[in-house]
Amino acid sequence: MESNGRAPAWAAALIGLVAGAVAVGVSLPVAALVKASAFPVVAVGDAAVDLAPAWLKEWAIRAFGENDKTVLLVGVLAVLAAVAAATGALAVRDLRYGLACLAAFGAVGLLAVLTRPGAGPGDALPTLLGVAAGMSALSRLLRRARLGPPPLPAARGGARGEAGTAPEPGTAPGTGAGPEAAERHGVPGPAVMRAGEDLRSFDRRGLLTAALGGVAVAGIGGAAGRLLSGGAEADAARSGVVLPRPAVPARPVPAGSDLRISGLSPFFTPNRDFYRVDTALLVPRVDPRDWTLAITGMVDRPAELTFADLMGRPLVEADVTLCCVSNEVGGPYIGNARWLGVRLADVLREAGVHAGADMLLSTSTDGWTCGTPADVVLDGREALLAVAMNGETLPADHGFPARLVVPGLYGYVSATKWVTEIKVTRFDRDEAYWTPRGWSAKGPVKTQSRIDLPRPGAVLPPGRTVIAGVAWAQHRGVDAVEVRVDGGPWRRARLAEAPTADTWRQWVLDDWDAAAGEHTIEVRATDATGRTQTAERAPVAPDGATGLHAVTVRVA
Structure with a gap:
């Protein structure tokens, strides 16, 4: 199964990437038919979310915000690509190594799929078929690039190298034939053979042709997966929903x-x-x-x-x-x-x-x-x-x-x-x-407030400046909001109306006379039970962050 090792690095990587794409492309439509959660790429990503420690999840939310899942998915695909490229590099050395690598990575996907909530034996099918398709693609790509084992030679008439005749160049003594016979007798033949032809030389065109075919298979699989998943049908059905009039309308917003x-x-x-x-x-x-x-x-x-x-x-x-x-x-x-x-x-x-x-x-x-x-x-x-x-x-x-x-x-x-x-x-x-x-079993919302204006780090002109934001204490309601600048006295802000205690309230202090220099603005809220937002800082875990929101601005 060994190749001659003459494939350039880019070709080895391409072989692995295309084989991996075929594996993913085949598993996607099968998962669409079986169950969406049986798609191994998503299952591995979901498992990563589940297994990640709380501090890592909090960091991801702080660093990437609502894009954290996109970043994770891109990360999973990047790891898949790296593993696929490494698989190609191993496969051009020995196909068995590449097949073993695909099998190992398939086992990881299979474990992730079968440990999802509600998984059954049938959920293994997308991963198994995808890995089988990837292995087939890997073997075919190697053959088309002429990196696989050489074909057996056709029988030739007329013995060469018999007693009393000179052996053909490259013939092992006593084998009675050319390089093919030498290899059959365990003696390695040369890489360059008749008239300079190398039966094992790298075939760039063959590889690229096969790679295009593999990419087509992966693309067709992806498109089929999208169609079979029912996503388009679900979106169309959602668009067709006609909302009835409420039997109990919300209170008019003041x-x-x-x-x-x-x-x-x-x-x-x-x-x-x-x-x-x-x-x-x-x-x-x-x-x-x-x-x-x-x-x-x-x-x-x-x-x-x-x-x-x-x-x-x-x-x-x-x-x-x-x-x-x-x-x-x-x-x-x-x-x-x-x-x-x-x-x-x-x-x-x-x-x-x-x-x-x-x-x-x-x-x-x-x-x-x-x-x-x-x-x-x-x-x-x-x-x-x-x-x-x-x-x-x-x-x-x-x-x-x-x-x-x-x-x-x-x-x-x-x-x-x-x-x-x-x-x-x-x-x-x-x-x-x-x-x-590590999170609390019950999570009542804490009384909080936020400064929307001015923005942190803003450069403001001197004079009267608007400070405004929102405050919330759902199902208790906000009764007061206070603002202070540079640790000075707390000043009452003007509250907007709120239709119920279940919504936030806007607030504004529009008469701050901003003087030149750097200033820190803080805000705190008091809910309808009389409890004022604490200044003590606490992290989001286990049941919500506490502390006062502050912004620093410069007046110049």
Whole structure:
């Protein structure tokens, strides 16, 4: 199986990369037919997310923001490319080495796939077929480049090198034939043979032709995977959803809820600007016609709801601010929207929640789980199975066909997107995704405030300057916001109106007389229970960051 080792480095890398692309391209449409989570590339990425320590995840969110999953996916593909190139380098030395490398990497993908939530034996098929296709491509590429074993020679008439005749150049003594016979007798033949022809020399054209064929196979596989995945159908079905009028409209937003100051976060966050933090490496594309929500666990009447069932129920509008527990003090992972959906409390009461149940373990279509305190959902607040956001059918990024929205709790314990099951259970019996990773089982939102204007590091002209931002204490409400400059006295800011205690409030201090020099501006909020935001700094783990947001500016 050994080659002559005459392949240039670029050719070895190309052989490995094309073989790897074929493996991925074949596994993708098979995974689309079996199950999206059976695609080994995504499974490896999801496993990396699950196994990463909390500090690494926090660092990734701080460093890359909502692009953290894109960076991870690019990283996985980069590692795949490096391994594929190394596989090609090994294969031109000995095909067996390359095949072993592909098998080893396939084993990693297989392990990642089979350890995903809900995985079954059939989920192994995309990886197995992909690896088999990659091995076949690797062998073919080597043959086309003339780097594989030489073909057996055709029989020739007339003996050469018999007794009394001179052997042909390159013939081993006593073999009675040319180089081919010498090799058959265990004596290596020369690389250059008859009339200078090298049967094992590198064939650039053959390799490039075969590589184009491999790329075509990979491309066709990728396109087929996209078509078979149903993503386009799911997007089309989402576009066709007609939202009914709410049976219970939201309260009218008071005229003074949005101060309309340039650079200040608007009262309603546009869908395109709403933060996204989740563990899904690729956004699930769920066809609402195939979607169901199971209500299971400690209930008298387990139920299964379809999307049509949800849309046929009385729908409620509610203005609710959502916040991620990963939000640093003054961070961007918070937004306010008008949600439309079914009251979760009504669904649970119909199912008949058992006495003693204190947790709702909700599961996403990608296997992520969330533990929500049951008493919070049942205490009268507008906890929704939401189907729309700001007057638009839920975007896929934000949970279409349905997601949970529970005011007053951080998203990791309240805001399951692409929800498919709600299990009524107990905290002492079940754990959600983040709890064994060091996060608190319950996550009430802490009273916080943020300065939007002026921006950190801004250079301002002397004179009267506007300081403005937002403050939040969901389901308690914000009663006051105070600002101070350079450690001076706290001054009361003017608050915008808020329709309910479940949304943030804008605030402004528009009479600061800015003098030349560098200044530090701080803000703090007081909620409706009388509790003022603490100045003590704490990290986001295990249950949300604390401290005062401060910005430093220069006046010149």
